[in-house]
Amino acid sequence: MTSLDKSKHVAYIKSLDDQKQFLEYWLSEHLRMNGIYWGACALFLMRAEHEFDKKTLVEFILNCYDTTYGGFGAFPKHDSHILSTLSALQLLKMYDALDVINDKKSQILQFIKGLQLPDGSFQGDRFGEVDTRFVYTAIQSLSILESLSPDVVDPAVDFILRCQNFDGGFGLVPGSESHSAQIFTCLGTLAIAGQVDKIKDREALEWWLSERQVENGGLNGRPEKLPDVCYSWWVMSSLSILGRLDYINGDKLREFILQCQDFEEGGISDRPGNQVDVYHTLFGIAGLSLLGYEDLVPVDPVYCMPYHVTNSIKKYPYN
Amino acid sequence: MHGVKRTRLTKDTRLQKIKKDAVRITRYRSLTDRVLANKQNHVYNDKTLAQTEQLLDINPELYTVWNYRRDILLERFKTCDSDAIHDIIKNELALSVEYLRRFPKCYWIWNHRKWCLEYDSLTNWDAEMAMIDTFLKADSRNYHVWQYRRYVVDRMKLGQTSQEQLDTDLQEFNYTTKMINRDISNYSALHNRSRLVKMLFENSPESATVFHTKNKYEFLVQELQMVKTAFYTDPDDSSVWIYLKWLLGDYFIDSISKEQAHQVVETAIADINELNELELEDNGVDNQWCLKSLVFLEQQLRKITGVITGQKNAILKKLIEQDPMRIKRYENSMD
Numbered sequence: 001m002t003s004l005d006k007s008k009h010v011a012y013i014k015s016l017d018d019q020k021q022f023l024e025y026w027l028s029e030h031l032r033m034n035g036i037y038w039g040a041c042a043l044f045l046m047r048a049e050h051e052f053d054k055k056t057l058v059e060f061i062l063n064c065y066d067t068t069y070g071g072f073g074a075f076p077k078h079d080s081h082i083l084s085t086l087s088a089l090q091l092l093k094m095y096d097a098l099d100v101i102n103d104k105k106s107q108i109l110q111f112i113k114g115l116q117l118p119d120g121s122f123q124g125d126r127f128g129e130v131d132t133r134f135v136y137t138a139i140q141s142l143s144i145l146e147s148l149s150p151d152v153v154d155p156a157v158d159f160i161l162r163c164q165n166f167d168g169g170f171g172l173v174p175g176s177e178s179h180s181a182q183i184f185t186c187l188g189t190l191a192i193a194g195q196v197d198k199i200k201d202r203e204a205l206e207w208w209l210s211e212r213q214v215e216n217g218g219l220n221g222r223p224e225k226l227p228d229v230c231y232s233w234w235v236m237s238s239l240s241i242l243g244r245l246d247y248i249n250g251d252k253l254r255e256f257i258l259q260c261q262d263f264e265e266g267g268i269s270d271r272p273g274n275q276v277d278v279y280h281t282l283f284g285i286a287g288l289s290l291l292g293y294e295d296l297v298p299v300d301p302v303y304c305m306p307y308h309v310t311n312s313i314k315k316y317p318y319n
Numbered sequence: 320m321h322g323v324k325r326t327r328l329t330k331d332t333r334l335q336k337i338k339k340d341a342v343r344i345t346r347y348r349s350l351t352d353r354v355l356a357n358k359q360n361h362v363y364n365d366k367t368l369a370q371t372e373q374l375l376d377i378n379p380e381l382y383t384v385w386n387y388r389r390d391i392l393l394e395r396f397k398t399c400d401s402d403a404i405h406d407i408i409k410n411e412l413a414l415s416v417e418y419l420r421r422f423p424k425c426y427w428i429w430n431h432r433k434w435c436l437e438y439d440s441l442t443n444w445d446a447e448m449a450m451i452d453t454f455l456k457a458d459s460r461n462y463h464v465w466q467y468r469r470y471v472v473d474r475m476k477l478g479q480t481s482q483e484q485l486d487t488d489l490q491e492f493n494y495t496t497k498m499i500n501r502d503i504s505n506y507s508a509l510h511n512r513s514r515l516v517k518m519l520f521e522n523s524p525e526s527a528t529v530f531h532t533k534n535k536y537e538f539l540v541q542e543l544q545m546v547k548t549a550f551y552t553d554p555d556d557s558s559v560w561i562y563l564k565w566l567l568g569d570y571f572i573d574s575i576s577k578e579q580a581h582q583v584v585e586t587a588i589a590d591i592n593e594l595n596e597l598e599l600e601d602n603g604v605d606n607q608w609c610l611k612s613l614v615f616l617e618q619q620l621r622k623i624t625g626v627i628t629g630q631k632n633a634i635l636k637k638l639i640e641q642d643p644m645r646i647k648r649y650e651n652s653m654d
């Protein structure tokens with residue numbers, strides 16, 4: 001029976017920084033911070049986090065700090081964005097290095113809180129794009145920094161609740177179609193806020209999520225779409241937050257994820273036989289961890305970091 | 320990476336690629352360095368604007384470069400009247416359409432387009448709607464395009480009287496009909512339809528013919544007819560079954576009379592049973608979507624009549640046998 005080829009995946013993740021001879025390496029600068037988080041988190045789940053050099057990592061993160069706007073960019077000299085800011089904070093938290101930003105903490109907090117709009121939503125940066133992804137990333141960032149407060153959390157929760165649809169799912173903004181990844185960001189926000197009980201139509205939502213599993217065991221993101229390994233995370237973390245991990249067949253999902261491995265060079269792809277990447281590698285492994293397979297480190301469905309890391313985050317509401 | 324076939328480089332092709340990439344990397348990196356250096360030095364002129372375009376043409380995901388481009392434009396807007404701004408934005412929109420043809424799912428490009436419209440007071444909304452239609456023809460489920468459509472409609476409505484706003488919503492409703500007639504499995508269209516129906520019922524005046532609150536029952540009967548045609552056409556398509564679940568869910572059931580509710584649910588149960596019989600004859604097995612929907616309808620029927628039958632558990636038992644992936648959900652639904 002197929003199993004998770006951890007040593008190949010570890011080697012694959014390590015090899016990602018040796019691709020500088022290829023144009024694709026340079027064309028993905030805008031995702032570098034996120035990519036490093038995806039790789040590092042996968043390493044943590046496989047107990048191989050030491051394969052990244054902490055000192056080099058911290059240096060890179062500090063080089064991505066944007067003094068103009070106070071957040072982190074995805075690459076040195078790139079602008080602050082809430083997505084890369086969360087990845088940077090997750091990396092620092094996982095590698096127990098949050099103290100390196102002590103002198104910047106107030107600017108970072110100002111950057112994140114400054115992105116919140118009057119309706120409770122967050123824009124990704126100063127150019128106005130609003131998305132439930134950004135609400136989640138902002139709220140998780142503030143949670144890692146243990147700086148949540150009702151004046152930020154309550155409007156954010158209200159905004160999230162307005163994003164629920166006729167089918168019980170959640171979308172990108174109020175009115176937009178339900179999408180498994182957006183559902184994760186909405187449930188994740190509510191979970192960090194300690195307000196999962198505010199979800200209406202919970203049964204419809206659970207029903208819709210469990211319908212994401214298709215015949216070959218994989219999960220899709222929306223009805224009548226192809227299955228994709230990344231939904232092993234978006235759907236399963238959502239079901240986990242709802243306490244319904246058993247609403248799909250774990251064995252069949254495991255089989256689907258394992259089929260997406262590149263058995264020669266490591267890494268996991270969206271579907272069997274496709275090109276692997278670090279994003280699908282993490283979300284495949286994280287899905288397996290949620291289901292308790294392959295002797296992986298247990299992952300926290302709310303934060304997408306190991307429980308042994310998130311346990312030390314002071315949880316909101318603070319006493 | 321989504322949907323890209325796995326390929327292996329042989330030793331030779333790998334060396335060739337490295338050689339070829341070396342030139343491209345040098346060019347790309349020197350351009351990136353130049354653009355980011357100018358950005359840091361706040362150089363806002365025609366030349367640096369053109370350079371951002373050159374770079375975004377290679378990599379439209381560079382959000383920092385989009386930001387720089389917008390800062391250059393903002394600087395330029397300072398000395399422009401609304402006509403001049405409109406002309407600049409027309410150019411930006413044309414550029415973004417070109418990129419979107421190549422990268423129809425790139426968040427940053429869609430976002431740039433929205434940003435542009437915020438600064439333009441002379442937008443040609445018909446042109447925007449035509450552009451959206453073209454993109455939905457190419458991919459009728461593109462999440463970004465539907466999202467953009469709703470944004471554009473909302474923007475359009477800002478300048479309209481309440482009657483005009485209603486007409487716009489009605490046009491949007493009709494558009495979903497058109498999309499559904501073209502392809503009944505278009506869940507994105509069904510989603511949009513559900514929210515438009517709610518909005519139209521909420522906002523329509525007493526005199527409205529279709530979306531008049533007192534007409535909810537009539538609307539429902541008509542809509543169920545459409546849904547029936549759809550599930551007879553493709554009984555395995557989940558989209559329409561999910562939509563049916565909403566039509567016979569609490570939103571409608573709670574706002575029509577008990578008799579009406581009883582009747583629509585009974586009719587739907589009869590229709591679905593009939594379809595399932597046909598499926599059973601043709602395929603030798605029940606249609607799972609029929610069964611799943613029947614479970615829900617039995618639940619609704621009970622809510623309406625207060626009578627408990629053994630039907631629901633019987634159907635759930637069948638589902639436990641035939642759809643083992645979701646056993647736990649079925650077990651939890653048992654009475």
